[in-house]
Amino acid sequence: MTLMAAVDAxxxxxxxxxxTIHRSVSSIPFAGRYRLIDFALSNLVNADINSVGIFASxxxxxxxxxxxxxxxxxxxxxxxxxxxxxTTHQNGGIATVGSFRDFEENLQFFEKSRQTHVVxxxxxxxxxxxxxxMLASHLASGNDITEAIGASGSLKSYILSRRLILELIHSxxxxxxxxxxxxxxxxxxxxxxxxYEYKGYFAIIDSIQQYFKESLGLLDENNRRLLxxxxxxxxxxxxxxxxxxxLDGSDVSNSMMANGSTIMGNVKNSIISRAxxxxxxxxxxxxxxxxxxxxxxxxxxxxxxxxxxxxxEKGVKLTxxxxxxxxxxxxxxxxxxxxx
Amino acid sequence: MNEKVVAMxxxxxxxxxxxxxxxxxxxxxxxxxxxxxxxxxxxSNCTNSGITTVGVLTQYQPHALHRYIGLGTPxxxxxxxxxxTMLPPYAEIDGIKWYAGTASAIYQNINYxxxxxxxxxxxxxxxxxxxxxxEKLVEYHKEKQADVTVSVLEVPWEEASRFGxxxxxxxxxxxxFDEKPEKPKSNLASMGVYVFDWKKLEHYLEEDxxxxxxxxxxxxxxxPKMLAExxxxxxxxxxxxxxxxxxxxxxxxxxxxLLDPSEGLVLHDPAWRIYSSNPQLPPQVITxxxxxxxxxxxxxxxxSGTVNHSVIFQNVLVEQEAVVEDSVIMSGTxxxxxxxxxxxxxxxxxxxxENYQLLEPAAGITLLTQDLIDSWKESxxx
Numbered sequence: 079m080t081l082m083a084a085v086d087a088x089x090x091x092x093x094x095x096x097x098t099i100h101r102s103v104s105s106i107p108f109a110g111r112y113r114l115i116d117f118a119l120s121n122l123v124n125a126d127i128n129s130v131g132i133f134a135s136x137x138x139x140x141x142x143x144x145x146x147x148x149x150x151x152x153x154x155x156x157x158x159x160x161x162x163x164x165t166t167h168q169n170g171g172i173a174t175v176g177s178f179r180d181f182e183e184n185l186q187f188f189e190k191s192r193q194t195h196v197v198x199x200x201x202x203x204x205x206x207x208x209x210x211x212m213l214a215s216h217l218a219s220g221n222d223i224t225e226a227i228g229a230s231g232s233l234k235s236y237i238l239s240r241r242l243i244l245e246l247i248h249s250x251x252x253x254x255x256x257x258x259x260x261x262x263x264x265x266x267x268x269x270x271x272x273x274y275e276y277k278g279y280f281a282i283i284d285s286i287q288q289y290f291k292e293s294l295g296l297l298d299e300n301n302r303r304l305l306x307x308x309x310x311x312x313x314x315x316x317x318x319x320x321x322x323x324x325l326d327g328s329d330v331s332n333s334m335m336a337n338g339s340t341i342m343g344n345v346k347n348s349i350i351s352r353a354x355x356x357x358x359x360x361x362x363x364x365x366x367x368x369x370x371x372x373x374x375x376x377x378x379x380x381x382x383x384x385x386x387x388x389x390x391e392k393g394v395k396l397t398x399x400x401x402x403x404x405x406x407x408x409x410x411x412x413x414x415x416x417x418x
Numbered sequence: 419m420n421e422k423v424v425a426m427x428x429x430x431x432x433x434x435x436x437x438x439x440x441x442x443x444x445x446x447x448x449x450x451x452x453x454x455x456x457x458x459x460x461x462s463n464c465t466n467s468g469i470t471t472v473g474v475l476t477q478y479q480p481h482a483l484h485r486y487i488g489l490g491t492p493x494x495x496x497x498x499x500x501x502x503t504m505l506p507p508y509a510e511i512d513g514i515k516w517y518a519g520t521a522s523a524i525y526q527n528i529n530y531x532x533x534x535x536x537x538x539x540x541x542x543x544x545x546x547x548x549x550x551x552x553e554k555l556v557e558y559h560k561e562k563q564a565d566v567t568v569s570v571l572e573v574p575w576e577e578a579s580r581f582g583x584x585x586x587x588x589x590x591x592x593x594x595f596d597e598k599p600e601k602p603k604s605n606l607a608s609m610g611v612y613v614f615d616w617k618k619l620e621h622y623l624e625e626d627x628x629x630x631x632x633x634x635x636x637x638x639x640x641x642p643k644m645l646a647e648x649x650x651x652x653x654x655x656x657x658x659x660x661x662x663x664x665x666x667x668x669x670x671x672x673x674x675x676l677l678d679p680s681e682g683l684v685l686h687d688p689a690w691r692i693y694s695s696n697p698q699l700p701p702q703v704i705t706x707x708x709x710x711x712x713x714x715x716x717x718x719x720x721x722s723g724t725v726n727h728s729v730i731f732q733n734v735l736v737e738q739e740a741v742v743e744d745s746v747i748m749s750g751t752x753x754x755x756x757x758x759x760x761x762x763x764x765x766x767x768x769x770x771x772e773n774y775q776l777l778e779p780a781a782g783i784t785l786l787t788q789d790l791i792d793s794w795k796e797s798x799x800x
């Protein structure tokens with residue numbers, strides 16, 4: 079029994095607008111150097127799944143830029159490999175995972191495959207799902223569809239046979255179902271439904287609050303140990319950044335730092351992405367700073383999420399809360415006057 | 419560049435003064451700068467200079483290098499036309515020919531060069547750390563209508579007697595080579611970077627090969643011969659950081675140079691990236707108890723101790739109460755709780771035990787090998 083995978087990168091997630099103006103949820107930066115989709119893709123390739131379709135809707139420029147031909151995931155193959163399958167609708171699809179309409183538009187991906195089973199998964203869950211184990215559990219149960227369940231609910235990953243998904247793609251309209259998630263929630267007859275219990279770490283990123291909480295949750299060593307397993311690496315696009323520089327006078331503690339940054343100021347309880355500059359005497363507490371941001375000297379930032387390329391001029395003071403972090407949109411420039 | 423330039427990168431050196439660092443790998447494969455290997459610098463210079471055909475000549479312990487360079491993908495050298503070609507010594511009908519010197523290494527790959535059919539051949543060394551635009555060097559060579567151009571660097575006068583010194587006239591025409599002169603007449607040192615007209619080079623290589631007296635070396639044989647025959651030889655003045663890392667001390671110095679933003683080599687330069695094979699590791703973490711000052715730290719590290727003025731490679735763990743100062747810690751190393759390290763290079767994948775201290779701190783830099791650690795354990799000092 080062998081697996082192929084359909085990654086739904088077009089799901090509409092309502093709570094993340096500020097971070098999805100120029101990108102889909104799947105390419106939101108997470109954990110300093112990754113994009114959300116890296117976790118789904120890495121889980122798949124770590125289970126030796128070599129045939130992966132990414133179903134994406136506009137805007138997907140950022141996602142294409144990130145994925146390329148799939149080299150970072152070893153999916154640049156002559157046989158099978160990565161299939162980028164854009165869908166025709168704009169601005170995100172439906173709100174549940176595994177849209178049959180999207181699958182129908184790219185029917186050949188399923189028809190031509192020689193694999194027996196299909197993983198249908200979302201691209202906004204970070205974890206270490208073991209699809210080999212999940213397939214074994216699915217086969218042993220004899221159920222038609224298996225759903226991965228974590229401690230706090232569904233991981234939005236499903237396994238079913240290729241034969242069944244083709245049947246569903248041909249009949250979803252009569253059956254009045256929109257997606258695989260929809261089908262599983264409604265438990266439509268005559269199919270049988272089972273669950274696979276996942277015990278490891280996972281983070282579902284479906285709102286800014288969740289994004290903020292789960293990001294900073296990675297500062298807990300236990301979570302990091304469960305997410306970054308040496309035997310199952312999380313792969314991402316390679317960026318050739320030099321190591322991060324900590325200048326004399328900087329002070330960094332309890333923080334996760336990607337490469338290529340220059341730190342002159344003080345950072346605590348924060349996540350700093352690639353190629354960020356933090357000026358002298360700037361104080362950051364509980365912030366998520368995405369790649370290529372510049373924080374000038376003497377800034378005071380607490381509970382701030384700064385998207386890519388944000389520029390914060392010197393002396394700016396911004397204070398959010400854990401429940402309502404201040405979100406600065408991609409490319410925004412913040413002056414002292416703005417902040418007041 | 420319109421004309422075709424092929425770079426020949428000499429990467430067969432042993433570097434025996436680097437001790438155990440080069441027991442299993444050639445000198446160009448030595449880790450440097452927190453994430454690189456030395457050969458990344460000349461390779462990235464090629465990429466950034468628009469040179470897309472590169473032959474890499476290997477001989478001593480070539481496996482790590484061959485595996486590392488692979489198809490040349492990190493340097494964009496995986497090309498349909500040109501790209502990177504690994505050139506180890508090979509057997510012919512009359513036996514195996516080892517590379518006896520720098521010139522014989524190139525000579526034995528004359529078939530490779532002929533098949534590339536270049537206009538110019540750039541000879542590079544795989545064990546120098548510098549950023550250089552080779553396109554400018556080749557342009558200079560063309561402008562001067564030289565037969566060969568030797569890249570030179572101004573070195574401090576007091577150190578000039580350690581180098582191969584190039585004496586020139588006012589127009590930078592080379593008039594004399596002075597190998598490690600006691601009384602140098604100039605402070606222009608040869609960097610071992612040459613541009614040749616291919617046809618001229620081919621002629622001199624063939625001539626040199628049939629000369630049984632020759633040591634088959636560019637510096638000792640080919641260039642002096644060309645000078646004696648009054649070929650047009652010019653010096654190209656290179657300005658910038660350049661380091662030939664030959665000893666444990668100089669490898670340490672070259673790493674420390676990176677920590678001085680005004681003096682050293684700038685790695686944080688998007689316009690001149692140094693490309694490297696990137697392992698997929700999570701970001702580094704500085705924990706509650708970690709403190710990092712004046713240092714560079716790579717991905718995958720967890721720092722819970724104190725790191726001061728040091729270069730830390732990927733996947734290094736520094737436990738609580740450990741102190742690392744003025745040191746270079748290579749990848750996969752674990753520094754145990756309470757260990758104190760100062761002025762050391764720790765080779766890859768070493769575990770430094772808890773509370774370790776150097777027994778007899780040396781005047782220079784200590785290469786902290788497993789042997790040293792074992793003898794510390796036996797001494798019962800812990």
